[in-house]
Structures are given as C-alpha cells and as structure tokens.
Amino acid sequence: MQQTTANLQKHFAQQPWGLWWVQTWRLTRMEIRRNLFSWRASWIYFIAFIPAIIILTHLLMDSHPSSAMREDTDILAAIVQFYYIRLAIFFGCLGIFSRLIRGEMIERSLHFYLLSPVRREVLLLGKFAAGSISALLLFGAAIIADFALSYVGFGAAGRDYFFNGPGLGQLEGYLGIVVLACLGYGAVFLLLSMMFRNPTPAAMLVWGWEVINPLLPSLLQRVSVAFYLRHLMPVGVAGKGIFALLTVQTEPVSGWAATLGLLVLIAVVLFYSCYRIRTLEIRYTTE
Amino acid sequence: MKDQIIFENVSKFYGEVLGVNRISLAIPSGVTALVGPNGSGKTTLLNLMTGLVQPSSGHISVLGLSPGSATEFFSNVGYCTQFDSFPRGITGWQFIFDSLMLHGMSKAEAARLTRESLERVQLGDAANRRIAGYSKGMRQKTRLAQAIAHHPRVLVLDEPLNGLDPMARAESIALFEELGRQGMHLLISSHILDEVDRISDRVVLITGGYLIAEGNIHQVRQEVREKPMQVFIRCDHPEVLASKMFAINHCVEARLHADGGGLLLRTGDIDQFYSALNAIAAEGLVKIEAVAPADDDANAIYQYLIGSDGSAL
Numbered sequence: 001m002q003q004t005t006a007n008l009q010k011h012f013a014q015q016p017w018g019l020w021w022v023q024t025w026r027l028t029r030m031e032i033r034r035n036l037f038s039w040r041a042s043w044i045y046f047i048a049f050i051p052a053i054i055i056l057t058h059l060l061m062d063s064h065p066s067s068a069m070r071e072d073t074d075i076l077a078a079i080v081q082f083y084y085i086r087l088a089i090f091f092g093c094l095g096i097f098s099r100l101i102r103g104e105m106i107e108r109s110l111h112f113y114l115l116s117p118v119r120r121e122v123l124l125l126g127k128f129a130a131g132s133i134s135a136l137l138l139f140g141a142a143i144i145a146d147f148a149l150s151y152v153g154f155g156a157a158g159r160d161y162f163f164n165g166p167g168l169g170q171l172e173g174y175l176g177i178v179v180l181a182c183l184g185y186g187a188v189f190l191l192l193s194m195m196f197r198n199p200t201p202a203a204m205l206v207w208g209w210e211v212i213n214p215l216l217p218s219l220l221q222r223v224s225v226a227f228y229l230r231h232l233m234p235v236g237v238a239g240k241g242i243f244a245l246l247t248v249q250t251e252p253v254s255g256w257a258a259t260l261g262l263l264v265l266i267a268v269v270l271f272y273s274c275y276r277i278r279t280l281e282i283r284y285t286t287e
Numbered sequence: 288m289k290d291q292i293i294f295e296n297v298s299k300f301y302g303e304v305l306g307v308n309r310i311s312l313a314i315p316s317g318v319t320a321l322v323g324p325n326g327s328g329k330t331t332l333l334n335l336m337t338g339l340v341q342p343s344s345g346h347i348s349v350l351g352l353s354p355g356s357a358t359e360f361f362s363n364v365g366y367c368t369q370f371d372s373f374p375r376g377i378t379g380w381q382f383i384f385d386s387l388m389l390h391g392m393s394k395a396e397a398a399r400l401t402r403e404s405l406e407r408v409q410l411g412d413a414a415n416r417r418i419a420g421y422s423k424g425m426r427q428k429t430r431l432a433q434a435i436a437h438h439p440r441v442l443v444l445d446e447p448l449n450g451l452d453p454m455a456r457a458e459s460i461a462l463f464e465e466l467g468r469q470g471m472h473l474l475i476s477s478h479i480l481d482e483v484d485r486i487s488d489r490v491v492l493i494t495g496g497y498l499i500a501e502g503n504i505h506q507v508r509q510e511v512r513e514k515p516m517q518v519f520i521r522c523d524h525p526e527v528l529a530s531k532m533f534a535i536n537h538c539v540e541a542r543l544h545a546d547g548g549g550l551l552l553r554t555g556d557i558d559q560f561y562s563a564l565n566a567i568a569a570e571g572l573v574k575i576e577a578v579a580p581a582d583d584d585a586n587a588i589y590q591y592l593i594g595s596d597g598s599a600l
Contacts, residue, residue, distance in 0.1 A: 016358060019391045026388045038376065108372035111339055112433075115368075116389045117361035282339040283301070284370060 023118045024126040031130030035096055036137065044095050047088045048142040051079050055149040064153035069161060073170075076150050077235035080143065080174050085181055085229055086210065089139055093185035094203045096135050100127040101277075102193035108284045121274045128190055128270065135182040143178055147171050166234075173234030180232070180262050184225035187269040194276045228262040231255065289351035291315050292336065292441065292472060297345030299331055305496040306331040310345070312491065312501060314474065318467040320487035321476040322589050328496040329476040330369060333445050336474075337366045349441055350472075362390065365434035369445040371426055373418045379405065379429050380414040383436050390437055404436035409458060423450035431459065441472040448477055460486055484585040494593045508583045514591045515539050515553040517581035518560065523574045525550040531567050532560075551581060 035041060064072075101124075104110035113123055151158035151167060161167045188206060192199040210226040221227045231253045253261070292314040299306035307328040323329050334340045336347055338354025347353070352360045373382060380401060387397035405411050408428040413421065418429060427450045434442060444463075448456050464486045467473050477483045490507055492499040500507045508516065522528055529541040529550055537560065540553040554560040568575050582591075 019358065022391050023389055026385075030385055034374065034376075104374075107375065108370050109374045111368055111370060112374065112386065114339060115337060115361060115366050116386055117358045117391075118389050119357050279341060281341060282334065 020119065020122050023122055024129065027113075027118065027123065027126030028130040028133065031100070031127055032134050032137075035099075035130060035134035040099075041095075041134075044092045044138060047092055048138045049145065051083060051088075052142055052145040052149060055146055059149050059153045062153075064155075064158075066154060066157040069151075069154055069157065072150050073235060074237065076146060077233065078237050079146065080177065081230070081233055081237050084139065084143070085177065085226060086207075088142075089135070089178065089181045090185055090207060090210070092139065093131075093135055093182060094189050094200070097128075097131045097186045097189035098193040098199045098203070100131050100190060100193065101280075102197070102199060105282075105284065111282045114280075114282060120277045120280070124190070124274055124277045125270070128186060128273075131186050131190065132182050135186060136179060139178050139182060140175055143174050144171070147174070170234040173232065176259075177229050177232050180259065181225065181229055183266050184228075184262050187266045187273070188225065191269050191273045191276070194273060194280065222261060223265075225262065225265070228253070228258040228265075231258040292350070292474065293346075293348045294332075294336075295346045297335060297342045297347055299328075299335055299340060300343045306340075307335070307493070307496045310493075310498050312498065314472065314489070314491070316470055316472050317488040318463060318473040318475065318486050319489045319491060320480075320483045320585055321474060321491045321493065322480065322483075322585055322593075323493040323499075324593060327494045327593075329493060330445055331496075332493065333366070333368075333443050333474070333476060337364060337443060339368075362437065363439055364441045364443065365437065365439035366443040367430045367434035367445065367447055369449070371423065371450075373426070373429070376417065376419070378415050378417050379410060379421070379425075379432075382418060382429060383433050386433055387436055400436050400438075404432040407435065407462065408432045409455075424452055424455050427451055428455065428459075431462075435466070439471075441474070442466060444473065444475045444477075446477055447475060448482060456482060480584075480586040480589055487585060490585050490588060492588065492592055499592050500588070504585055504588065505580075505583055507588055508580075509557060514582075515555045516557045516560075516583065517551055517553050517587075518557075519544075519549060519551050519577075519579050519581045520564070520575060521549040521577040523548075523576075524572070528567065528573045528575075531572070532563065549577075 101110065104113070114120070116123075118126075147167075147170075151162055154161070162171075189199065189203060192202045192206070196202050210224055213221055213224045213227055214230075232255055292312070294310045294312040297310045298308050305328075310332065321329050321332065331340065335342055336349060336354075338357075338360070349360065349364055352363060354360050377385075383401045383404060384397050387400055388394070390397075392400075401414075402411070405414050408431050410425060410428050410432060413425060418426060421429065427447070431444070431447060434444070447463075448459060451459060460482055463473055463475065467486060467488070475483055475487070484504070487504065489502060490504050491501040492507075520528065525543050525547065529543070529552075532538040532541060532552055532554075537556040538552055538554050540551075542551045544550055552560070564575070564578065567573055
C-alpha cells in the first residue's frame, strides 16, 4: 500500500504541471476571445441582457415608491429563477459549450487542437474553463445590471436596501447561482456535444427533465442542475398559476449540500468527458 | 526503433468499411512518398500515425513516441493535413503564433518562429491578413508553415502540393528537399508523382487499404519482374545496338528515337541487360553516349502496380 502511494506520488510529481497550467491558460484566453468577440455570440448577448433592457424601461417609465421594493425584489427573483436559470443560461450555455468541440468539428478545425502538444484532457479542461468564463462574464454582468437597475430607481431607499439591508447578500447569492448554473449546464452540454452529432435534441430532453424535475421521486431530483440551484435562491418565489408547477416544494437541501452536490455532478460529467476526448476521432466527412 | 516510424500490423475499420488492413512498415529518416489512388487509405494511414484516428488493431510508434503522449509527440511531429479549414476570423500570423504558444514557449520565441516559418513559405507579406481572404494556395502554405514552425523531426504532409501554382510547387519541393537533407523524416502523400518522385528516397504504395509495395524506388521497380524495365540509350548507331540486343532473348522491345540518335529498349532482366550492353560497348561497334532508366520512378511503379484506374494489378 505504501509502495503504491509512493509510486503514485512520484508519478504525479513527474508530470509537467507547470506546462499544463501554461497551456490551459493560453488555450482559455484564445477561446474566450473567440467566444465573446464574434458576431455569432450576439444572440447570447441578447438573451443575457434583454431583462436589463426591460428593467431599464421600467426604471424610466414607472415611478418607484419604497412600497414597491418588495414587489420588485420578487420580480427580480422570478427573473433569475424562471428566465435565467431555466432559459437564458440554459440555452446560452448550450450555444457556448456545444461550439467548443462539436462546433470545431463542424467547422473542421478541431484537428489543429488535437495536433498540438496539449494533452487532450488539458484541451478539454481549457475549453471548459473558457466556456465557463465566457458564460460567467456575460450572465454575471447581466445579473449585476439587472440588480442595479432594479434598485437605482428607489434612490436612498434602494441604496440603503443594497448596502445596509439584504441587497448585497442577495446579489452574491444570485452570482453564486450563475456560477454554478454556468458550470453545471456547461459540463453537461460539453459532454452532450461530444456524444451527439447534433446535441440540441439531447439538450431539449435535458431541458424537459429540468422542467419536470420537481415532480420526480426524491432520488431522481438530485440528477439535475436546477434542483440544486433552486435550493440556493436567496429569495423564494411563490408560484401562481402555471408557475406553480415550476415551484413545487421539494425535499429541502442545505446550501452547502446543494453546492457540493452540484460540484460532484460537474466533476463526474467532466471526468467522463475526459475519457471521451481520449478516444475522440477526427472524421469530418461524417459531420 | 527510436529513429523510425513503425506500423505494426495496423488495421483500421470504420464500422464495416475498411480503412487500412494489416499494414506493417518501418520508415527511416529521409523523404518517403506515400502513393495510391483516391480512397486507398493514404490519409487514414497519416491520421492513424498522428492519433487523429485510433487503430482498430496493431501498434504505431513515431521515433519511439505515441500520439497518446501529446506533449512529447507533437513537439517532434508536424502534420500538414488536407483539411482546408481554419478557426474563424483569424490571421495567418495569429494562427501560427497561437499554435506555437500552446507549446509553452515565450511570446518572443513564438513570434520569432512564426516570422521564420511564414518567410520560409513566402507568406510574410500576407501574414496580417485574415485567412478567410487567402487564396487556396496561400491557405495551403499557411498549413505548411504551421506544420514546420516548431522545427519538428517528423513532418507529415497530406497532398501538400494541392492548390499550388507551378512556382509555389517548385518552392515547396525545394523546401521539402532541404528539410530531407537536414535529416528530417518527411512522409509525403501526393498525387503529383512526377514532382514527388524527384525528392523521394522511398515509396510506399497502397491501394484498397492494403500495402502493395514499399522501399527504395529502384529496388521496388526491379521487384516488379512481370513488367520489363525500359532503358533509354543514346548512341551513334541505334539500329546496330537494337539488332545486337534482340539477339538476347530477355530483350522484348526496341524503339528507335525520332532523332535517330538513340533507342528505347525493354528488358525482362536488367542485370543481364547491362552485362550485354557492356560487352557490346567493349566490341566498339556502337559508341554509347548515355544510358538512363526510363521507367524507374514512382510514376511508373504506380502505373505497374496499381494501374491507372487505381486497382491493384
């Protein structure tokens, strides 16, 4: 046992970690440049910032008495839970992460990466990091803009809510949810894009799964990104009408358990993705 | 073994479709031409060698390295593929610079090697233009520049002369010759046999996924015994030489050259042929000025072994 441990330690110490770090960082920078500064990303900018435009319109057109702050807080929570998590981040990540491997195969440029002196696992993790940072920059900025625009109209009361009240904590909570949502959906879509020539039908199945998740048995609920995110929401959303289906109260999970559960899910998916990319073949004619 | 490219009983099947079957090869340094008709398995063989596809069975090693150890392998191997596509919105400079940065080198070193490789393929002036605006020949040169930029020990070129104008072809061939002289392993797959033939030391013939022949071009030609070899001889009395040669039973055909100053002979036994020619020259009846094999090249070998329709004979 000690011998095995010593061998493993020696093996790990011999790996070129420094080079892998440099390669990951450089690959990530290149990919972020391609993800964010391209016309093809314009629809993701649109879905990320459309609520900010609507909130801005509300800010300019409507009055903001202090009594309306509670209502606006609930609306913002609903926007995050129903729009960002279930739609914008979901489809934005589908666009960003499915392009990383499958998109390169469709454009017939993936072989340049596979012919570079970069381990395939490093390549996959570098691309995942780039996709995650791109999605986080977009959706994180959008949430901050939404939050600022929601409370700036309330003047001193809004500032007080943000700096002395629960505002700052709520923003941190939303940003934490965005981070986990981008990582979670990103890992899933990266894997789907390696498993399927067209990952969209599989992504729609995942979306359907996420929608009906609250109605599933307790064990199955845990195989879901939205399940964990719902338990991390800083402001609860009371569903009415059709939204009641989306806000079914499920078995409570503590914040740390939800975060840990999601991180384990992400790690498992990435681990399997690393295995898949080891055996990935370039056959553009079948794309 | 560590200075050769080794294929050990390598097969690749795409489902039920054969890519290559039981290929065993040992390729030393120098220039090797990979020759075969379309769909014969040339690109599959190169993709197997560089890990873009995995073998169904068998083992491949390049200078003792396997594509699985990407860091070491691709520091030593450059592959100019046939795929005419690039990452979007990128300039020639950026494309090569980015790929060099993934080697872990400094920015200054990557910039120096980028400049050097672009100049080597005569693309320095267009370096800062987007690749999307390049001609087909310029894109081909860009791929070549990227493959050689990091000074690999093994250079794999899949149809590297496609899309190049005659001038660019000549420049590329000169570059390949230079790289071959420097001791690099060059494996070139090409249809342009006349030009590849000039620089190749060896030939690997493949058709239908099967290896037909491999080795030194002259040796391979001599092994094709069912096809008499052609020899062109310049001399002062070709008709006398023809009659003398026809007395020897292995000489099957003689054709006088139009200018009356030479003849083309076909013989089934080249060794006996040269012995007889020496004897005739020694008799002094014919003054021989020059002797040259007329079908001792990759093109002829291709025609004899594979046939113009691409089916192995």
